[in-house]
Amino acid sequence: MSAALAPASRAVRAVLFDLDGTLLDSIPDLSEACRRMMLELGRPPHDIEVIRSFVGKGMLNLVRRCLEESGSAEEAEIDAAVAAFRRHYADVNGECTLIYDGVVPALEALRERGVAMACVTNKPAAFTGPLLERMGIAGFFGATVSGDTLADKKPHPAPLLHACALLGAATDEALMIGDSANDAEAARAAGMPVLLVTYGYSEGVAVDSIECDGLLSSLTDALPRILG
Numbered sequence: 001m002s003a004a005l006a007p008a009s010r011a012v013r014a015v016l017f018d019l020d021g022t023l024l025d026s027i028p029d030l031s032e033a034c035r036r037m038m039l040e041l042g043r044p045p046h047d048i049e050v051i052r053s054f055v056g057k058g059m060l061n062l063v064r065r066c067l068e069e070s071g072s073a074e075e076a077e078i079d080a081a082v083a084a085f086r087r088h089y090a091d092v093n094g095e096c097t098l099i100y101d102g103v104v105p106a107l108e109a110l111r112e113r114g115v116a117m118a119c120v121t122n123k124p125a126a127f128t129g130p131l132l133e134r135m136g137i138a139g140f141f142g143a144t145v146s147g148d149t150l151a152d153k154k155p156h157p158a159p160l161l162h163a164c165a166l167l168g169a170a171t172d173e174a175l176m177i178g179d180s181a182n183d184a185e186a187a188r189a190a191g192m193p194v195l196l197v198t199y200g201y202s203e204g205v206a207v208d209s210i211e212c213d214g215l216l217s218s219l220t221d222a223l224p225r226i227l228g
Contacts, residue, residue, distance in 0.1 A: 012226045014169035015110060016160055016192075017141075018178035019121035019128065020055055021200030023103050023219075024135060027052050028096035033089035034066050040084045041077075043070045053204035056180045057154075058122035058147040059085065086126070093127050094134035100199060102218030107140040109223055118163035122147035122154055122182070142167050155185035160192065177222060181205060184212050195222055 020026045027048060035045040046054075046066060054065040063081045067073035110117060117140055121128055125146035132138035143166035145159045152158040164174050176187035179200020187194035193213040200207065208215060216222055 010172060011228075012115065012175045013173040014116040014118065014164060014167045014175070015222075015226060016118045016120045016163050016174060016176045018154075018176075018180070018183050018200075019119055019123055019131075021179035021202070022100075022177060022183075022197055023119070023137065024097050024099055024131070026097045026131070027055065027201070028098075029089070029092045029094065030055060030062070032092050032096070033085055034062070036088040037063070037081055037084040038066060038070065040088075041067075041081060043067075046070070052201055055201045056122070056182050056203040059124050059127075089127060094131050097131065097135060099135055099137065100197075100219070102220045104137070106219035106223060107137065109220075110226065111140055113227055115226060116167040116169055117141050118143040118145065118167055120145045120154070120159050120163050120176075120186075124148050154182040155189070157186050157190035160186050160190040164190075175222075175226060177216070177219065179207065181210050184210050195225070 017023055031048040031051040034051050038045040046069060054062050060082065063085050064073055064078055067077055067081055107117065119132065119141045123146060125148055128144060128146040143163050145163045147153045150158050150162055160176060161171065164171050171191045174192045176183055176192055176194040178194065179197050180202040184194050184196060195214045195216050196207050196210060196212045197216045198207055
């Protein structure tokens with residue numbers, strides 16, 4: 001499907017990228033932080049593949065899902081778990097995270113052609129900036145919108161609209177690339193096309209069942225559509 005992407009109907013001046021599951025495979029570090037959190041709380045930790053299905057809607061949702069799957073998730077328990085997760089994830093953020101194949105070549109090609117880029121993620125800002133820096137890709141992005149930058153996060157369109165404003169690009173000149181329904185729904189609501197990668201997390205939902213404008217097995221597959 002990625003090879004049959006239709007060319008953009010209008011020149012793409014800005015590309016917005018999701019982070020976890022699109023640019024970076026951060027599951028090993030997220031899973032380790034969750035493991036340490038659960039042990040601190042006296043609960044059995046979850047398998048890494050279970051954690052994979054929890055990622056996508058931000059830190060609070062990830063922590064809540066961990067608790068719900070192991071029993072109770074009262075407000076006080078969630079507050080304590082969030083505090084524990086923040087401590088542990090700060091310690092491991094980026095240690096075992098990997099950049100997906102094709103990401104750096106795609107980002108380099110877009111930068112060379114003058115396409116503006118932003119990272120739009122539901123990850124809290126305290127972890128987003130350090131992770132991008134540690135992985136050596138922060139310099140590609142003219143804007144970064146994190147899960148706590150605004151009052152709303154994806155699938156609300158506000159983060160995408162904010163990223164476009166920061167880049168100085170109209171929404172009909174922008175393209176979203178992500179890995180889940182969160183990204184697709186946010187892009188649709190913002191009025192921009194969206195491509196989804198097939199290697200991401202997608203919260204346990206088959207990515208080919210999500211309405212989008214095309215599937216990518218690598219970010220480099222998007223270059224013909226964006227650059228013409």
